Amino acid sequence: MLATTIIVFREVLEAALIVGIVLAASKGVAGRSVWVGAGVACGVLAAGAVALFAGALSELAQGMGQELFNACILFAAVLMLSWHVVWMGRHGREMAREVGAVGRAVAGGARPLYVLAVVVGIAVLREGSEVVLFLYGIAAQGDTGALAQLAGGALGLAAGIAVGGAMYFGLLTIPQRHLFSATNGLIVLLAAGMAAQAADFLVQADVLPALGQQVWDTSWLLSDKSIFGRVLHTLIGYVDRPSGIQLTVYFATIAIIATLSKLAGHAPQNRAARPSPAE
């Protein structure tokens, strides 16, 4: 039962951390719970579907369907997260200027929440489908311990959600005026980690070269099998034995998002709120 709890906890943890960050990043925005809730619900449904068709999915693209599918949805999440950061680069400062919660809510109301809903949905889908397959395996074996195992799974789910909740409330202790830059920073690293993972799937499918299987090995210091390693893996993309392509894609993603959001921040804006030059 304990093994089941740990496996389910490990999978749920990643999705829960991402949901926690997304909720903190969208704090005070009207309608965010609907969007995030919809994202989680769609993610759960899609996880079931992916688990159901896992066999068929695997056989696509000469047996590399699973890798290509994972890489595609991860890159989709990276695009969404990047778009969020760039959008915040453009509008974040005016939002910070607005005084009071009401002003911020109004300024924040135009934020593209579907972007965050998609990210949440993808996170739940990826981790959820593994949980479903794992629990299906237990149920299919039908031994007497199955019920206890499923109870263990429920415990792991609850523990994972609790950590996501801790992440959320932890982020909320950051003063409001710094919260958006903090969550924005987190989201850039989240995106870079996901992009690196997507690249790794393409190496596994022999689409991209590994560019060095192990550039370094820090598993003696912090194994990414450990719970803390797993948390860092989700948050900042920590990998104890990274390949060359993972590192390249990781840093390239950070550089690209930083550049785009800088450009977006400097671009002229046609907003009434902005003081216009004398006419």
Place this chain on the structure above:
Amino acid sequence: MRPLGLGLAAVLAAVFLAGARAGAVEESRALTIKDHRFDPAVLEVPAGVKVKLTVRNLDSTPEEFDSHALNREKVISGGGEAQIWIGPLDAGSYDFMGEYHADTALGKVIAK
């Protein structure tokens, strides 16, 4: 942006040096999963070449081939088969496991 650019250049240089050792030769190995155990549990592969693993799952339940040492994870459905590319590896030992049965499904790749 400048520190980022320098960092990127350093990483690219490291990657290029690491990649230069990679060969173009390819090998393949087959293994099975039965009763939640890998057979063979120890696979010897040549170092420095890409290797295609074909994993056949003879159990009726799904398994996830998982290796942190190799940066690989792939779900193999019950009764299914999967191909996983690994390497080129430096000489050494690389653990892998079936994540859904981590107490019995254990194995390693030894690159020589």
